[in-house]
Amino acid sequence: xxxxxxxxxxxxxGIYTLASKRNIIKQLIAIExxxxxxxxxxxxxxxxxxxxxxxxxxxxVVISLGVGAxxxxxxxxxxxxxxxxxGTMDLEALRKxxx
Numbered sequence: 001x002x003x004x005x006x007x008x009x010x011x012x013x014g015i016y017t018l019a020s021k022r023n024i025i026k027q028l029i030a031i032e033x034x035x036x037x038x039x040x041x042x043x044x045x046x047x048x049x050x051x052x053x054x055x056x057x058x059x060x061v062v063i064s065l066g067v068g069a070x071x072x073x074x075x076x077x078x079x080x081x082x083x084x085x086x087g088t089m090d091l092e093a094l095r096k097x098x099x
Contacts, residue, residue, distance in 0.1 A: 003040060003041075004044060006040070007038075007040045007041040008037075008041075010033060010036070010037035011034055011037035014030045014031070014033035014037060017033065018030035018031065022091045022092055023089050024079045024091060025076070025079060025089060027091075028075050028076065028079065031072075032068065032072055035064075035068050039061050039064065042060075042061055045057075046058055046061075082094065
């Protein structure tokens with residue numbers, strides 16, 4: 001069960017990056033890190049079942065990876081559009097545009 005503390009560290013690293021960085025792409029990467037930490041934790045608990053490996057849990061992780069990849073692709077598409085429109089990826093500068 002060494003993977004649970006590793007998963008917690010990866011999760012904390014993603015949350016720290018999400019809270020400290022202002023670049024939109026870095027925040028998208030941080031969200032992906034948090035989601036992958038949750039996937040790692042889910043796989044660890046699915047494979048440590050005394051009855052055997054649960055294939056439904058692993059298939060749920062694979063489906064979640066696919067959905068997460070499509071969501072990140074859509075997010076990157078929006079980031080490219082924002083950069084072409086406003087010329088910046090800094091969240092503070094984009095918040096100032098709203099005022």
